[in-house]
Amino acid sequence: MSIKYSLIIYSRIRIALFFSIVFPILLLVVFGSIWGITDPDYLFFLVSGITGMNLLSQGLYSTGAIIKQYYQQHTIKFLKSLPVNILSYFTGLILCRAIVVFVSIASLILVVFLFFGHTFRGNEILLLFVGSFFGIAMFSFMGLLISFFGSFKPDKDSSKEIGNLVYFLMIFLCDTFFPISQLNPIMGTISKLFPLTYLLSFFRNEAIFQSIVAMVIFTAVFAGLFLIMYKKREVQRI
Numbered sequence: 001m002s003i004k005y006s007l008i009i010y011s012r013i014r015i016a017l018f019f020s021i022v023f024p025i026l027l028l029v030v031f032g033s034i035w036g037i038t039d040p041d042y043l044f045f046l047v048s049g050i051t052g053m054n055l056l057s058q059g060l061y062s063t064g065a066i067i068k069q070y071y072q073q074h075t076i077k078f079l080k081s082l083p084v085n086i087l088s089y090f091t092g093l094i095l096c097r098a099i100v101v102f103v104s105i106a107s108l109i110l111v112v113f114l115f116f117g118h119t120f121r122g123n124e125i126l127l128l129f130v131g132s133f134f135g136i137a138m139f140s141f142m143g144l145l146i147s148f149f150g151s152f153k154p155d156k157d158s159s160k161e162i163g164n165l166v167y168f169l170m171i172f173l174c175d176t177f178f179p180i181s182q183l184n185p186i187m188g189t190i191s192k193l194f195p196l197t198y199l200l201s202f203f204r205n206e207a208i209f210q211s212i213v214a215m216v217i218f219t220a221v222f223a224g225l226f227l228i229m230y231k232k233r234e235v236q237r238i
Contacts, residue, residue: 055101056196142218
């Protein structure tokens with residue numbers, strides 16, 4: 001019921017739907033029209049990058065902001081009283097975000113076929129959907145963790161700036177739209193510090209096993225630190 005309720009609420013937020021579904025399609029059409037027509041292989045590179053960007057955005061700005069709102073609205077008092085593990089609760093919300101990303105992936109695949117006349121192979125589509133499970137969990141717990149950096153009071157909160165910094169660093173350094181790591185070895189080395197690099201490697205069928213191990217470690221660390229911060233922060237401080 002929580003997933004269904006979350007989807008209903010999410011579907012009524014027009015801005016969220018725009019940046020989750022419409023904006024990725026616009027990016028695909030623009031960048032694909034420039035480079036995808038002469039290089040069909042770039043279309044999958046682009047779709048995987050846009051999907052990774054979408055997952056990162058969902059985790060940081062959609063799921064991550066929820067815990068902050070709970071504290072500001074004092075909903076956290078009710079949540080702490082529930083006989084449910086906090087990780088289980090947020091897993092339901094994360095699955096809701098995953099469904100939205102799946103719709104976005106299906107839309108991108110359809111646009112590639114209708115607009116560019118190109119069809120992805122079955123294994124490419126499978127990697128996109130399977131990798132999205134890793135990505136949405138990893139970035140959601142990262143977003144939840146980042147929300148604890150700074151005050152939860154709107155006028156003193158600094159977590160938004162930290163989230164923006166992390167977001168743009170990963171977008172520009174992790175081969176999201178262009179193979180920057182191949183053009184600049186230094187950038188390639190720096191990009192290995194960011195979890196988005198391993199998600200994109202999984203999408204693009206590069207070092208699958210190492211990518212899975214890295215994403216599992218990142219997710220476990222983010223979830224563990226979030227759980228510690230959640231248990232230590234007291235409701236009375238808000």
